[in-house]
Every structure is written in C-alpha cells, then in structure tokens.
Amino acid sequence: MTLFPVIVSSLIFAGCLALIFSEKVNRSIVAIAGSVLMIGAGKIFGFYSEEAAVSAIDFNTLGLLMGMMILVAMLEPTGFFEYLAVLAARASKGKPIRLFILLGVITTVLSMFLDNVTTVVLIAPVTILISEILGVSALPYLVAEALLSNTGGVATLVGDPPNVLIGSAAGLSFNDFLVYSLPIVLVSWAGALLLLQYLFKKELSKRPRRSKAVMKLNPAETFNQPETARKVLIVLGGAVLFFFVHHLLHIQPSFVALSAAAVALIWVQPDIHEVLKKVEWSVLLFFGALFIMVGGLEHSGALEMVVGVFESMSAIPPVLFGVIIIWVVAILSAIVDNVPITIALIPVIKGLGEAGMDVTPLWWALAFGAGFGGNGTIIGSTANIIVATLSEKTRTPITAALWMKRGLPVMLTTCAIASILYAIIYRWL
Amino acid sequence: MNVKSCMKQHVVSIPASTPIRDAAAIIVKKHIGLLPVVDKNDLPVGIIGLRDLLKLEMPDFINFVADVDFVHDFGAVEDTRPPARTLDRSVKSIMQPIITVEEDCGLLRAYALMLQQNLHDMPVVSKEGKLIGIASRVDIGSAILSTWAKVE
Numbered sequence: 001m002t003l004f005p006v007i008v009s010s011l012i013f014a015g016c017l018a019l020i021f022s023e024k025v026n027r028s029i030v031a032i033a034g035s036v037l038m039i040g041a042g043k044i045f046g047f048y049s050e051e052a053a054v055s056a057i058d059f060n061t062l063g064l065l066m067g068m069m070i071l072v073a074m075l076e077p078t079g080f081f082e083y084l085a086v087l088a089a090r091a092s093k094g095k096p097i098r099l100f101i102l103l104g105v106i107t108t109v110l111s112m113f114l115d116n117v118t119t120v121v122l123i124a125p126v127t128i129l130i131s132e133i134l135g136v137s138a139l140p141y142l143v144a145e146a147l148l149s150n151t152g153g154v155a156t157l158v159g160d161p162p163n164v165l166i167g168s169a170a171g172l173s174f175n176d177f178l179v180y181s182l183p184i185v186l187v188s189w190a191g192a193l194l195l196l197q198y199l200f201k202k203e204l205s206k207r208p209r210r211s212k213a214v215m216k217l218n219p220a221e222t223f224n225q226p227e228t229a230r231k232v233l234i235v236l237g238g239a240v241l242f243f244f245v246h247h248l249l250h251i252q253p254s255f256v257a258l259s260a261a262a263v264a265l266i267w268v269q270p271d272i273h274e275v276l277k278k279v280e281w282s283v284l285l286f287f288g289a290l291f292i293m294v295g296g297l298e299h300s301g302a303l304e305m306v307v308g309v310f311e312s313m314s315a316i317p318p319v320l321f322g323v324i325i326i327w328v329v330a331i332l333s334a335i336v337d338n339v340p341i342t343i344a345l346i347p348v349i350k351g352l353g354e355a356g357m358d359v360t361p362l363w364w365a366l367a368f369g370a371g372f373g374g375n376g377t378i379i380g381s382t383a384n385i386i387v388a389t390l391s392e393k394t395r396t397p398i399t400a401a402l403w404m405k406r407g408l409p410v411m412l413t414t415c416a417i418a419s420i421l422y423a424i425i426y427r428w429l
Numbered sequence: 430m431n432v433k434s435c436m437k438q439h440v441v442s443i444p445a446s447t448p449i450r451d452a453a454a455i456i457v458k459k460h461i462g463l464l465p466v467v468d469k470n471d472l473p474v475g476i477i478g479l480r481d482l483l484k485l486e487m488p489d490f491i492n493f494v495a496d497v498d499f500v501h502d503f504g505a506v507e508d509t510r511p512p513a514r515t516l517d518r519s520v521k522s523i524m525q526p527i528i529t530v531e532e533d534c535g536l537l538r539a540y541a542l543m544l545q546q547n548l549h550d551m552p553v554v555s556k557e558g559k560l561i562g563i564a565s566r567v568d569i570g571s572a573i574l575s576t577w578a579k580v581e
Contacts, residue, residue, distance in 0.1 A: 080468035087500065125493035132488045135505025213504025221499035 005047035009300035012037050013293055013344070021336050023379075028282040031289035036369055038296035047300040052123070056295025057288050060168040061161075065258025067285060071236055072118045073278035074264055078312045080231035081110070081122035083223040085351075089130045090219065091172025096136060096204045097197065100144060103127060104275065107145045108152030111383075112159045113240065116149040120383045124390050135209030139396055140200035144193075145409050146383040147375050151192050154371030155185035157243065157253060161274075161287070162342040162370035166410060167253065169346040170363040174243035174253060180364055180429060184421045188372065188414040195413050199406050228268050235264040290343045298347045307351035319426045321420045322365040329369025330415050334376030342370050361422070361429040368418040376411035378403040432539045433532040436553045439491035442467045443520065445474060446548040453482055462562070466524050470549035471559040473552060475524035483524070485511040494561045529554045532561060540569050 016034035020027045035053070042048020075081075084106050092099035103123065110119040124142055131138035153160035157167045157174045163181075166172065197204065223229065239260035242249075246256055265272070297303050313321065331342045345366055351360040374381030379389050380398045384407065391398040422429075442465040442474040443452055452464055456479060486530045488506040491497065530539050543551050544565060551569070553562040 083433075099523075127489065129488075129490035129494055129497075129500065131506030132490050132506050133500065133502065135509070172581055208505070209508075210502075210504035213502040216502035216504075218499045218501060390493065 004025060005042075005300035006302045006305060007295045008041050008045060009038060009047070010302045010404075013297055013302075016293065016387070017336060017340060020340065023197040026282075027337065028286045028289070029071050031286045031293065034136045035292035035296075038293050040146060041297050042299065043338050048296045052299055053292045056298070057291040058165070058168055060252050061164050061291075062284055062287060063252075063254030064158065064164050064168070065161065065287070066279065067254065067259075067261040068115065069279045070261035070275060071232060071239070071257075071264055072114050073275045074268060074270055075114075075229060075236075075414060076118065076122065076278060077274075078225040078232070079223045080229040080233070081119070084127035085123050085130070085224055086108075086217045087124075089214040089217055090213070094134055094208050094214045096134075096140075096206070096208065098129070099134075100141060100197065100200075100204055101193070102260040103141055104144050104148045104196075109150045112156045113147035113236070116153050116160055116381070116383045118387060119149055120145055120386050124387050126222075128390070128394060129240050130214060133213040133217075135213060137203050137396055138391070138394065139204045139398060139402070140196070141389045142391055143398060143406050144196050144200075146387045147192060147196065147407060148189065149183065149225065149373065150374050150381050151152045151189050151410075151414055154367060155182045155189075158257070161283075161369055161370055162338050163235055163382070164253075165339070165342050165346060166363050166367050169350065170360070172363060173247035175247070175360045180366060184364075184418055184425075185371075187421060191413050191417045192375075192410045195410055196406070196413060199409065228270070231267050232264050235260050235267065238263075275401045287343075289340065290340055293378055294343050295346060297344070303347045303351060304342075306348050306357060310348065310352055311357070314357070317421050318361070322361050322422055323425065324388045325362055325365040326369040326422065327417055329366055330373030330411065333370050333373030334411060338370040338381070339373055339407050342366065361426060364429055365422065368415070368422065372411055372414040372418060374411075375414065376408050378407070380407070381409075430536050430565050430572060430576065431532065432530055432534045432536060432551070432553055433562065433567065435536070435568045436532075437568065438562045438566040440552070440560055440563045442473075442560060443473075443477075444468070445521040445524065446519050448517050449485070449511075449520055449523065452477055452520045453516075456482070464520075465527060465552050465560055466520060467560055471556065473527045473529060473558075473560045475521070476527040476552070477520050477524045481523050483523060485515060515528065527552060529560075531556065536573050538571055539564065540566070540573065543569070548564070556574060 012034055016030050018029045019025050039048055039050060039053050050077055050284065085103065088102035089099060092102050107123055108117055123145055127141045128138045131141060153175065154163065157163055157177045163177065167177065239256055242256040243253060246253055327342060329345065349359050349362050349366065352362070374384070379382050382405065387397045441455060441461060442460050443455065445466050456464060463476060463478045465473050467476060468474050483501050486509065488503070528542065528546055528548065530542065532553055532555055539551055550565045552560060553564060556563045
C-alpha cells in the first residue's frame with residue numbers, strides 16, 4: 001500500500017470539512033462535489049470505484065431518516081405541535097417557571113421520537129407568541145427548547161441523526177438505546193434543565209404583565225386537521241411498538257419507519273407533492289455524499305492509519321479512553337456539524353473492534369459526545385441555528401455571545417454528567 | 430385625462446429629520462394615511478405610512494404565526510407602546526422608498542401602478558421632480574368612471 005491514496009483522500013475530506021466549517025458554501029453542495037472528487041481520485045489512483053462508493057452508502061440510515069421525515073411532513077400541517085404548545089401555556093397559568101418546564105418537556109419528548117429541527121421550527125413561533133402576550137422575554141424559552149431538544153434526542157435510536165448512524169453501524173437496537181442511553185440522558189437532561197433555570201433566573205423571576213391572556217388561547221382552533229393528526233399519531237405509535245421488537249423480528253429500523261410512512265400515506269392519502277416538498281432531501285443527499293467520501297477514506301487506507309494511532313494508545317485505560325472520546329467528539333461537534341464527525345469515526349471504531357478492542361462502550365461515548373457537543377455554540381446544531389435565525393426577526397435576537405453564556409455551560413455540564421455516569425456504569429456497557 | 434386633473438394639490442409633507450413621534454401626531458391631526466418625506470427643495474426622498482408606524486407596535490409573532498384566530502386576547506401586546514427612544518428617532522430610519530408619477534401620467538397607468546404596488550395614494554411630481562400633489566384610489570378611479578357618461 002502506497003501512501004499516496006491516503007494523502008489524496010485525506011486532503012479531499014479535510015478540505016470539504018473546512019469548507020463546511022467556513023459556511024461559505026452550502027454543506028450539501030460541498031458534500032456532493034467532494035464525493036464526486038473522491039470517486040474521481042479513487043479511479044485515477046486505483047483505490048476507489050463507483051461500485052465501492054454505492055456499497056459505502058448506509059441505506060439503513062437513509063431509509064430510517066426518510067421514513068420519519070415523511071411521517072413528520074404529514075403531521076406538520078395538522079397543527080398538532082401548536083396545539084401542544086398552547087396546552088402547555090394554559091396549563092402553566094402564565095407562571096414563567098412552570099411554562100419553562102412544560103415547554104421544555106414537550107420539546108424533549110417530541111424530539112426523542114421526531115426530528116429536532118422540525119420540533120423546534122414548529123414550537124418556537126408559538127413560544128414567541130406566548131411570551132409576547134404574557135409580556136415576558138422569549139429568550140429563556142427559545143434557548144432552552146433548542147438545548148433540551150438536542151439533549152433529549154440522544155436518548156433514542158431515532159432521536160437524532162448521529163444515533164441513527166451509530167445504531168445502524170454498531171447493530172444497536174432501539175431497546176439498547178432505551179437501556180444504555182436513556183438513563184444517562186435523563187440525568188443529564190435534568191441537570192441541563194436545572195442549570196438553565198439558574199442561568200435564566202433573572203428573566204424567569206419577572207412576573208408576566210398579563211398572565212391571564214394565555215387562558216384565552218383556544219387550543220382547538222390551532223388544530224386544523226385533527227383527523228389527519230390522529231391517523232399519523234396512531235401510525236407513529238405503531239412504529240414505536242415495532243421499534244421495541246425490531247431486533248427480535250430481525251427487521252431493520254429503516255424497514256419499520258418506511259413501512260409506517262407507507263401505511264400513513266395510504267391511510268391519509270395527502271397531496272403527495274406537498275408531503276415530499278417537506279422532506280429534507282438536502283439532508284439525505286448530504287448523508288449519502290458523506291458516506292461516499294468516508295468510503296473513499298476507508299478504501300484508501302487512511303482510516304486504517306487512524307485506527308493504528310488509536311491502537312497505539314492502548315496503554316490508556318479503556319474507561320478513560322471512552323471519556324476522552326466523549327470530550328473530543330463533543331468539542332468537534334460544537335465547532336463543525338456532528339454528522340460528518342460521526343460518519344468519519346464509525347469506520348475507525350469498527351476498525352478498533354476488528355483489532356480486538358471492546359468497542360461497545362465507545363459507541364455510547366460517540367453518541368454522547370456528538371449529541372451533547374452540539375449545545376456548545378450557536379452553530380453547533382441545526383436546532384440552535386433555527387432558534388437564533390427566528391429570534392433575529394424579533395426585537396430580542398439571540399447572539400453568539402449569549403449562547404456562549406447559556407449554551408456552553410449546558411454542554412459542559414451534560415458532558416461532565418455523561419462522563420461520570422459513563423465511568424460508573426462502564427463495566428455493564 | 431391625466432392624473433393632474435384629479436389630484437389634491439394640498440399635500441402635507443415632512444422633512445426626513447422629523448421625529449417619529451411628530452410624524453404620528455401629524456397623521457392623527459390631519460387624519461391621513463400617508464406622509465411623503467421631502468428634502469428642502471421639495472423633492473420626495475421617501476414616504477411614511479400608517480403601516481410603517483404601526484409596525485413599531487405590532488408583536489413579533491404575527492411574522493411567524495400564519496393564523497392568529499386562536500389568540501383571543503393579545504394580552505400584554507395590547508398595552509405595549511414603542512419605547513421613547515424609538516419615538517425620538519427620525520422618520521429617516523423607517524421611511525420607505527417612494528413611488529411617484531409625473532403630472533401628465535394617464536389615469537389608467539396611475540391606477541394600474543397603484544394596484545400592482547398595493548398603494549392607496551399616489552404622490553404626483555412635476556417635470557422637475559417636485560412634489561405637487563397626491564391622488565387617492567377614489568380620486569383616480571372616479572375620474573376614470575366619470576368618462577363613462579360620455580359613452581354613447
């Protein structure tokens with residue numbers, strides 16, 4: 001094996017990561033161009049081919065994401081999300097702390113099963129509305145929604161894209177996530193919520209000027225299509241039941257999600273063009289192109305070298321090694337998108353497994369790092385970017401500096417809690 | 430017929446340095462919906478309407494929530510006033526680009542422009558570009574309709 005393919009493929013991948021990080025070019029465009037470049041280089045230097053590129057794509061991940069996206073696209077226009085937010089507002093009776101916890105819980109639970117971005121996109125506008133009629137600042141609620149949805153998403157196989165990737169690569173089932181990830185996430189989540197309450201205590205202790213106004217919000221009027229929502233929710237519930245047993249039935253989670261999407265489409269028969277417009281094709285393309293790029297890295301032997309470097313660190317105790325992974329991945333994910341980081345590290349961890357290391361705990365370390373790391377900066381996760389962009393159109397925009405004061409402590413706290421719990425339960429992982 | 434024949438010749442206009450607070454007071458006193466902003470030579474430089482002023486008081490959520498039917502009480506929004514520092518700013522910060530027609534512009538052209546630009550009043554300028562009048566949709570529309578009487 002010559003070193004040349006390693007250098008070429010690494011340069012292509014590093015160049016693409018740098019471009020994504022610079023935000024000068026859209027990440028999907030970078031990924032498509034990069035994957036084509038990788039195949040071209042691979043054919044010229046003989047380390048990669050079209051066939052190898054196609055087989056590098058993890059269709060389980062793409063299928064699971066697409067199935068869930070179709071279900072969410074059907075649920076979105078029904079008004080269900082707004083309905084929940086309005087119910088929370090009424091239940092809070094206009095008390096800020098209570099509203100803060102209720103909106104946080106709703107966002108978290110939704111983002112454990114649905115896409116974080118969709119959840120935040122639909123809950124944030126109603127949050128701004130509720131804060132304005134109460135006469136309080138929307139900032140604590142918006143920041144908390146993004147942070148708690150990122151945090152909650154780590155709990156389940158379908159909660160956020162890195163988990164989908166890790167679950168598929170490591171063969172971890174939906175239940176594995178409930179057993180190993182959910183408890184750690186619950187403690188970290190509670191820590192994040194308490195910390196946020198403390199960080200926003202000034203804003204949350206201010207009494208709303210018109211707390212009674214929320215009682216005049218009519219939840220029924222936000223619910224445009226209750227019948228469609230009922231059908232989609234029943235299908236979604238059925239899908240979750242099948243997620244519990246997918247490994248016993250020997251079916252992939254992607255098959256469950258796509259079947260659920262098919263059942264919901266047949267049952268509701270929506271305008272398919274409208275539904276497909278809401279599916280985030282750019283995200284799916286981004287994933288597909290990244291798989292091809294990382295496949296090139298793998299075939300060129302570059303990842304093998306990384307595995308070698310990691311192996312030489314075998315003197316480090318495995319627990320500490322896992323904790324290091326949590327923090328390194330978290331810091332990387334706060335700076336760049338966590339998806340390319342995860343996709344690139346998956347073959348490395350697989351390689352370590354083939355070399356004889358017990359890698360099961362490392363998969364969890366990767367999931368916690370990628371999931372909690374996104375909280376650290378305003379660009380760390382798409383949910384953060386969404387609430388920041390929405391708030392820019394209001395009188396009180398969320399700034400990068402504010403995020404450093406509120407989001408970064410949450411990232412540090414959740415990573416610290418996860419590290420401690422990881423070390424404690426390491427031997428059962 | 431052109432727009433000059435039906436426009437109102439008395440136009441209330443303000444300089445760009447006028448505080449927002451004073452512009453609002455003029456609109457209230459004259460009961461008008463629109464204030465052209467002119468420089469010292471009477472050349473129009475912008476326009477300020479009721480809509481631009483009320484935007485300062487409108488809640489942020491109306492930009493995000495398509496249908497506000499379910500909000501039966503706007504609560505704190507109802508008694509939120511723009512802060513004094515906003516009202517003391519000059520109208521220059523919120524004025525919009527002005528669309529005008531020249532005095533010899535045909536009535537149908539003037540009306541079509543208003544429809545397309547969603548304007549209720551059309552400022553009229555002289556050949557030299559000076560603001561000399563203003564015509565409402567009713568002024569222009571009824572001037573057009575008045576020609577129908579001559580149809581045989």
